[in-house]
Amino acid sequence: MPFPERTRQRLRGGPWRVPAQAGLLSVLLGSGTASASAFQVEARTEAQAYQLRSYRQASPSDPVLLPRRRIVQYLGLTGYELVTGQDLGFESSLRLFADLGLPRGEAAKIDGLRSEDADLLYAFVRYGVGGIEGKLGRQLYVDVADMLAFDGLSVRYMSPRGIGAEVYGGLWVKGAGFLSSSVYQPDGTRESDVRRLDQGVAGADPTLTALEPMYGAKLLVENLRGVSASLGYRRAVVDGKTDIERATVEARYGQGLGPSAIAGVDFDLVQLKLAQARAQVRWDGETLAVSGEALRLSPVFSADSIWYWFAYAPRDEARVRVDYFPRGPLRYYVQAVGSLYHTVINDSLQLARVDLSQGQPSNTVGGSAGASLRRERLRSAVDVSYRRGFGGSQLWADLTAGYGFGEGHFTLDGRLSAARIQDGFNPLLEGTFLGAQVWASQALSRAARLSLVLEHNVNPYTRWDSKVFFLFDLKASL
Numbered sequence: 428m429p430f431p432e433r434t435r436q437r438l439r440g441g442p443w444r445v446p447a448q449a450g451l452l453s454v455l456l457g458s459g460t461a462s463a464s465a466f467q468v469e470a471r472t473e474a475q476a477y478q479l480r481s482y483r484q485a486s487p488s489d490p491v492l493l494p495r496r497r498i499v500q501y502l503g504l505t506g507y508e509l510v511t512g513q514d515l516g517f518e519s520s521l522r523l524f525a526d527l528g529l530p531r532g533e534a535a536k537i538d539g540l541r542s543e544d545a546d547l548l549y550a551f552v553r554y555g556v557g558g559i560e561g562k563l564g565r566q567l568y569v570d571v572a573d574m575l576a577f578d579g580l581s582v583r584y585m586s587p588r589g590i591g592a593e594v595y596g597g598l599w600v601k602g603a604g605f606l607s608s609s610v611y612q613p614d615g616t617r618e619s620d621v622r623r624l625d626q627g628v629a630g631a632d633p634t635l636t637a638l639e640p641m642y643g644a645k646l647l648v649e650n651l652r653g654v655s656a657s658l659g660y661r662r663a664v665v666d667g668k669t670d671i672e673r674a675t676v677e678a679r680y681g682q683g684l685g686p687s688a689i690a691g692v693d694f695d696l697v698q699l700k701l702a703q704a705r706a707q708v709r710w711d712g713e714t715l716a717v718s719g720e721a722l723r724l725s726p727v728f729s730a731d732s733i734w735y736w737f738a739y740a741p742r743d744e745a746r747v748r749v750d751y752f753p754r755g756p757l758r759y760y761v762q763a764v765g766s767l768y769h770t771v772i773n774d775s776l777q778l779a780r781v782d783l784s785q786g787q788p789s790n791t792v793g794g795s796a797g798a799s800l801r802r803e804r805l806r807s808a809v810d811v812s813y814r815r816g817f818g819g820s821q822l823w824a825d826l827t828a829g830y831g832f833g834e835g836h837f838t839l840d841g842r843l844s845a846a847r848i849q850d851g852f853n854p855l856l857e858g859t860f861l862g863a864q865v866w867a868s869q870a871l872s873r874a875a876r877l878s879l880v881l882e883h884n885v886n887p888y889t890r891w892d893s894k895v896f897f898l899f900d901l902k903a904s905l
Contacts, residue, residue: 464511469503470901477882477894492889496528517564519550535622549576558585567611568595570659571691571703572673573727576600576611577641589651596642599663601635613663613671615732632731634666641671653682670730672696684711697730716750743767756802763794768817791816804831819851836870860886876900 478492500523507516525543526534534542551564561582568575579597601612609618616635623631643661648654656678663671674694681687686708693703702725709718725741728734748762767790793814800807807828814821829840842864850856861884868878880896 464509465507466905467503467505467507468901468903468905469501469505470899471499471501472899473497473499473501474897475499475895478889478892492892494528495526497524497526499524514555515553517550517552520548521550522546522548558587558591559583565600570657570675571677571705572659572661572675572693574611575641583647585647585649589649591647591649592645593647594642594644596640599639599641601639613729613732614726615728615734635731637666639663639665639670645675653680655679665731668730669697671727673702684713686710702727714751714753716752718746718748720746720748722746738770741769743769756800758799759797761794761796764792764814766791766814766817789817791818793821804835805829817851819849819857820847821849822847838866838868840866840868855888858887860884860888862886874901874903 475495475497478494501520502523503518503520505516505518509515509517523545526541529540529542531542534540547565549565549567551562551566553560553562555561559582561580563580565576565578566581568577568581577595577597577599579595581593581595583591583593585591599612601609601618612618617632619636620628620631620633621636624633641661641663643659645657645659648656657675659675659677661671661673661675662669672695674696675692677691679687679689688709689705689707691703691705692701694700695702701723704723705720706722707718707720709716722744723741724744725739726734728739730736744764744766746762746764748760751759769789791814793812793816795810795812797808797810799809805828808826810823810825812821812823823846824844826843827841829838831838842862844860844862846860848856848858848860862882863884864880864882866878866880868876870876876899878896878898878900880894880898882894882896884892886892
């Protein structure tokens with residue numbers, strides 16, 4: 428029995444497809460008489476060796492480097508059409524890791540640090556029928572406001588006319604959850620105060636590990652005469668009190684070549700202020716594209732964070748970019764950027780009367796330019812960028828190149844970077860920074876690939892900084 432259209436689309440290149448640089452090759456196994464169910468297994472093993480600079484018991488003239496020796500294993504399992512003729516499936520991704528250079532006793536002294544653990548990144552069952560799609564389990568959600576992970580249910584409906592709605596709700600994934608990752612929890616708070624509570628530290632907060640219910644909804648318009656839009660609402664509650672409450676509006680317009688536009692607003696309903704915003708207009712021609720963009724960017728803090736109430740630093744930015752892609756292997760671009768930094772401090776504090784900027788300007792100006800080349804097995808790109816103003820000045824130059832040997836079973840990529848930095852806040856971040864990276868990848872079979880990544884940096888901050896990554900990737904479709 429043939430797969431439903433949705434399943435065929437996913438097998439042709441759905442959300443599980445890994446970028447080419449990861450070096451994963453898919454293989455189709457099984458006979459034509461197999462059942463309608465399809466499964467995909469992905470595995471990656473990483474051995475990482477590098478070092479971090481210590482901020483304690485060190486000085487600018489005598490830096491102390493802390494070695495890291497980590498083994499990381501990613502395992503993903505995806506199933507399609509578990510019931511013949513029905514769009515029923517599941518998706519999952521599990522990450523296991525162990526830091527061989529970090530004893531458990533040392534990790535226990537630092538909040539949120541673990542010497543070994545398992546993170547369930549996502550795992551959900553998905554079912555689609557007609558214009559309805561539902562997901563149950565741990566899932567990721569991304570929009571103009573934030574990226575979050577939650578354990579719960581989401582339901583989306585889209586009518587044939589391109590008008591629909593979605594609702595979602597569950598428990599926000601936090602660092603205290605079983606097999607959970609804190610990557611997507613609100614910023615500005617510790618994962619847990621268990622250690623401080625055990626030690627009787629004054630001010631320790633037992634609610635950091637409390638369950639955080641969250642829910643949201645959106646009205647949707649999809650590709651209605653080239654227009655897609657949404658109006659959304661989200662709220663999260665901790666210990667009976669609102670932690671985050673946001674309203675979002677997003678809109679897109681585009682019909683191939685010619686004019687297009689993107690706009691989005693994230694509004695904070697707790698403090699009644701603009702949190703994030705983006706507006707872009709673009710024109711695409713056969714060999715030329717021109718775009719202009721304005722953004723308001725600010726961190727997403729929890730209401731439990733002191734930074735949310737007393738000091739936050741949004742940034743306004745404007746960009747203008749021109750891309751030129753004539754016939755042939757070369758592509759070019761040039762971009763101008765201007766930013767305005769705000770350090771908003773509660774004026775009721777003594778801190779607000781102190782000049783923290785120390786004469787620093789509140790704006791930056793700069794730009795970048797680059798070119799890329801693709802010709803058969805060779806690919807290369809060069810980028811140069813410069814910014815000056817708030818925080819000092821930065822000049823960056825990057826050169827990348829890659830080549831595929833034989834039938835592409837062996838690929839070799841390299842990167843050279845040079846930067847001249849004068850940081851107005853950190854005297855250690857001044858001088859010339861140089862870096863080089865080599866990525867060699869060998870396909871062992873149609874489903875397996877072996878990669879080795881070597882990186883070395885020379886700079887006044889870490890002096891000599893070396894990294895080694897060993898990767899083994901396996902991907903199979905059944």
